[in-house]
Structure formats: structure tokens, C-alpha cells
Amino acid sequence: MFVTYVSMVMALQSFAIDAMLPALGLMARDLGGIAENDRQWIIAAFPISAGLGALIPGSLADRFGRRPILLxxxxxxxxxxxxxxxxxxxxxxxxxxxxxxFSAAGLSVLPMALIRDRANGDTMARLQSLMMTVFMIVPVLAPIVGQGLLWLGSWRLIFVAMALLGFAIALWTLLRVEETLDTAHRQPIRPSAIWANVRSVFRTRASSVYIVVQTLLLGAMFGFINSSQQLIAEAFSKPRQYPIILAVLISALCAGNYANSRLVERAGARVVCFRGLLTYASCSFLLIIVASQAHPSLELIGLAVGAAFFSQGFITGNANALAMGPFARSAGSASSVLSFVRVVGSSALGALIGQAYNGTARPFAYAMLGTSLFAITLIHWLNSDIDRSTQRCRF
Known part of the structure; x- marks a missing residue:
């Protein structure tokens, strides 16, 4: 029940993005004449502002508890x-x-703090993957729900559905959720204390590396999502099939997270994360080959993207657990900092990739390969440094 709850809290933000996708064309038409790619800002504005707001709720949750800030x-x-x-x-x-x-930024920050309050290490990585497995059900269903609401009436019904879901989970929080913050770990609201917690995150090399890795891969994924409606529904003329295609692709990410939850405690989060990155980069290279053909096949593009998303399921949860691991006493502040970097960075990167859309899959294909190769370089450097220090960590 705990994993389901934190997954649903985090999934609210995903619903606020993915349910909009089938309606972007109609929203652009009804809200006034705008440039072709400007419609993507209806999507991008939400996660970018959520990332900017992420610096606030963590420190408040470390002082007053997770539950009131969530409400x-x-x-x-x-x-x-x-x-x-x-x-x-x-x-x-x-x-x-x-x-x-901005105001709902706590929905991305506090689930990680709730999990860190209860677990650490590979166990935390397993819980993160289970959370992501349940969480990913929402982005799988959200475009289908959005399309269904469009069939029933206006795109404005999507926002009404968002509000009803938010109120329902607020009621769940009020009636059934207990506080997870240990009273001994409560932090004072002082600028010096907050700054010390923030500085400790950036001074921890492993945390810095793994949050950059998450940011890079999520940015590439957001770049695909931002341009997916234009590519699939318009360039390939599949408007009715678009929600189903997107749901299948996101299901691959969900499957990867579930597989990771079964594997990570045996193999270790660090090893699984690195090998997942190698697979992701290989899939991205294949995607470039497919997308560069004179008449690329949507089916082959989908297979390559789906394989990359499956591999990503072995990366993001483990990277997040490895980044959060050192911060038991300041999980809220650490989660705020990590969420700020991850959400702002990935949303901005995704917006740039989306704006580079040119009617083909090539812009996000190159982005996926480039970000994964950079992430591999960073983790190889980090693990080489660890190996020199311990003489026992190897792949």
C-alpha cells in the first residue's frame, strides 16, 4: 500500500503532462494562433516550474514533516x-x-523523501523501482484517458479530471497516511542549516554524478514526449493510434522498472545502472540508423525507442537511490536539491530537443545517444575512482 501511495502522488505530475498530449492540437486551435512548435510549452511549462519550485518543499518537510507539506x-x-x-x-x-x-512541486520531491525515511541502499533501489513500476501505469493510461475525455467533450475535461484525482489523493493522505519523518531528524528552518544541507549534496561526488545521469536521460525522454504528438499523429498520420502507441512505449519503461526491482538486490544498483546505460546507448545508435533512412518505418522507430525505454528502467531508479543514499537526516532537503536539478535540467533539455523537431525522429535520436554516452563517461570516471579507493568494486 505504501508503494502504491507514493507512486500515485508522483504520478499526478505525470498525468498533468501525458494526459495533455492528445489534446495539444485542439488546445492550440482554441487558445489562439501560435507557431507550430509553441504548443509544446503547454507541456514544458509545468515540469520546468515544478523543478524551480522543488527547492522549497524539502526543507519545509524536514522541519514540519512530510504529511502537511504533501496536503x-x-x-x-x-x-x-x-x-x-x-x-x-x-x-x-x-x-x-x-x-x-511551482506550487505543486512537493509532489515530485516528497515521494523520494518518504522512501528514504524507510529504506537505504539496494533495498531503496528496489522500492524505487517498484514505485516507478506502479507510477508508470499512469503515463501509460494518461494519453488514453485524455483521448477518451476528448471523445466525451472538450479538452477542458482533462483539467477537471486532474483536479478530481488530486482531491482524491489528498483525502487518502488525510485519512490513511502516517508521518514518516523521525522526530530526531527534524531540521531547523535557518538559512545556514538549509545551505549546509544543499552544499552537502553537491559535495558528495556520487550524488552529483548520478543526478546528472538522471537529468540527461530524462531530458532525452522529455524531448521525445514533447515532439511525439507531431511525429506520430501528424508526420506519420496516426492521430487515433497515437495514444495507444505512446502507451505501449511507456509500458516498456514500466516493464524495465519491474525487472530491475527483481534484479537489483542480487546484482547491486551500481552494476545494474551502468549495464543499463550501455544497453540504452546501443538502442539509441540503432534508432539513429532507422531514423536516417529515406523512408523510416514507424514500427522500427517504435521498437528502438521501446528497447531504449526498457533499458532506462534499469537506470533511473537505481541512479536516484544511489544519489539519495547518503542523506538519512536531511532526506527532504536532499530530495529538493536533486529534484530541482533533475526536473529543471531535464525539462529544459527536453524543451530544447522538442524545439529542434524537424518532422523526423533524428533530433531526439541523436539526443538519446549523446546523453547516454556522456552519462557512461561520467559513471565510468566515478567507478574508476571508487575502484582505485577500494580495490574491490568492478563490473
Missing amino acids: VALTSYSLTALACAFAQSFTAMIALRVVSG
Whole structure:
């Protein structure tokens, strides 16, 4: 039940992104004439602002507890979603999405702190993967739900659904969720204490490396998601099949996370993460070959992207656990810093990749390969340094 709860909290932000995808064309039409790629900002504005807001809730949760900060974030998520349902212009929609993401930033920060309160090491990596497995059910279903709501009526129903989900999980939190923060670990709200916690994250080399790895791969994935509607629904003329295709691709990520949860405690998070990266880079190289053909096949593009997403399931949860591991006493602050870097960095990178869309799969294919090779270089450097120190860690 605990894993399901934290997964659903985190999945609210995913629903706020993925449920919009089938409606982007209609929203762009109804909210005013905008440039072709500008519609992507309806998606990108939310995670970028959530990343900027991520620096706040962690420190508050380290002082006042996880539960009250979660309730504030859930309430804000629901109210701002209702406001978006009544937006009358593109500018108003983007402004409301920014406010929504910023004020509900705790939904991405606090699930990691909740897990760190209960576990560490490879056990934490297993819980992270289980959480991601359940969490990924929402982005699988969200585009289908969004398309279904479009069949029932306006795209504004999607925001009403967001609000109802937020209120439902707020009620779950209020009635069934207990505080996980040990009273002995409560941190003071002082600038010096907060700065010390932030500085400790960046001074921990492993945490810095693994959060950059997450940022790079999530950025490439966001780049694909931002441009997926234009590529699949428009370039390949598959508007009705688009939600199903996207759901299948995200299901591959879900399957990878589940497989990782079964493997990681036996093989170790560090080893599994690195090998997952090698596989991801290989799949990205194959995607470039397919996307560079004169008449690329959507089926082959989907197979390559799906294989890469499956490999990513062995990377992100493990990287997150390895980044959070050293911070038992300041899990909220550490989660805030890591979420800020990961969400802002990956959202900005994803927006840049999305804006590079040129009617083909090549921009995000090159991005996937480039980010994975850089991530491999960083982890190889980190692990080589660990090997020299311990003389026992090897792949």
C-alpha cells in the first residue's frame, strides 16, 4: 500500500503532462494562433516550474514533516488544475501551468523523501523501482484517458479530471497516511542549516554524478514526449493510434522498472545502472540508423525507442537511490536539491530537443545517444575512482 501511495502522488505530475498530449492540437486551435512548435510549452511549462519550485518543499518537510507539506501540494495541484480548465488564451494557460507546477512541486520531491525515511541502499533501489513500476501505469493510461475525455467533450475535461484525482489523493493522505519523518531528524528552518544541507549534496561526488545521469536521460525522454504528438499523429498520420502507441512505449519503461526491482538486490544498483546505460546507448545508435533512412518505418522507430525505454528502467531508479543514499537526516532537503536539478535540467533539455523537431525522429535520436554516452563517461570516471579507493568494486 505504501508503494502504491507514493507512486500515485508522483504520478499526478505525470498525468498533468501525458494526459495533455492528445489534446495539444485542439488546445492550440482554441487558445489562439501560435507557431507550430509553441504548443509544446503547454507541456514544458509545468515540469520546468515544478523543478524551480522543488527547492522549497524539502526543507519545509524536514522541519514540519512530510504529511502537511504533501496536503498543501495536493490542494494546490487540484485548485490550479480547475483554473486551467477555464483558461481563455494561450498566455493565460501557460501562466497557470507555471503556477500549477511551482506550487505543486512537493509532489515530485516528497515521494523520494518518504522512501528514504524507510529504506537505504539496494533495498531503496528496489522500492524505487517498484514505485516507478506502479507510477508508470499512469503515463501509460494518461494519453488514453485524455483521448477518451476528448471523445466525451472538450479538452477542458482533462483539467477537471486532474483536479478530481488530486482531491482524491489528498483525502487518502488525510485519512490513511502516517508521518514518516523521525522526530530526531527534524531540521531547523535557518538559512545556514538549509545551505549546509544543499552544499552537502553537491559535495558528495556520487550524488552529483548520478543526478546528472538522471537529468540527461530524462531530458532525452522529455524531448521525445514533447515532439511525439507531431511525429506520430501528424508526420506519420496516426492521430487515433497515437495514444495507444505512446502507451505501449511507456509500458516498456514500466516493464524495465519491474525487472530491475527483481534484479537489483542480487546484482547491486551500481552494476545494474551502468549495464543499463550501455544497453540504452546501443538502442539509441540503432534508432539513429532507422531514423536516417529515406523512408523510416514507424514500427522500427517504435521498437528502438521501446528497447531504449526498457533499458532506462534499469537506470533511473537505481541512479536516484544511489544519489539519495547518503542523506538519512536531511532526506527532504536532499530530495529538493536533486529534484530541482533533475526536473529543471531535464525539462529544459527536453524543451530544447522538442524545439529542434524537424518532422523526423533524428533530433531526439541523436539526443538519446549523446546523453547516454556522456552519462557512461561520467559513471565510468566515478567507478574508476571508487575502484582505485577500494580495490574491490568492478563490473
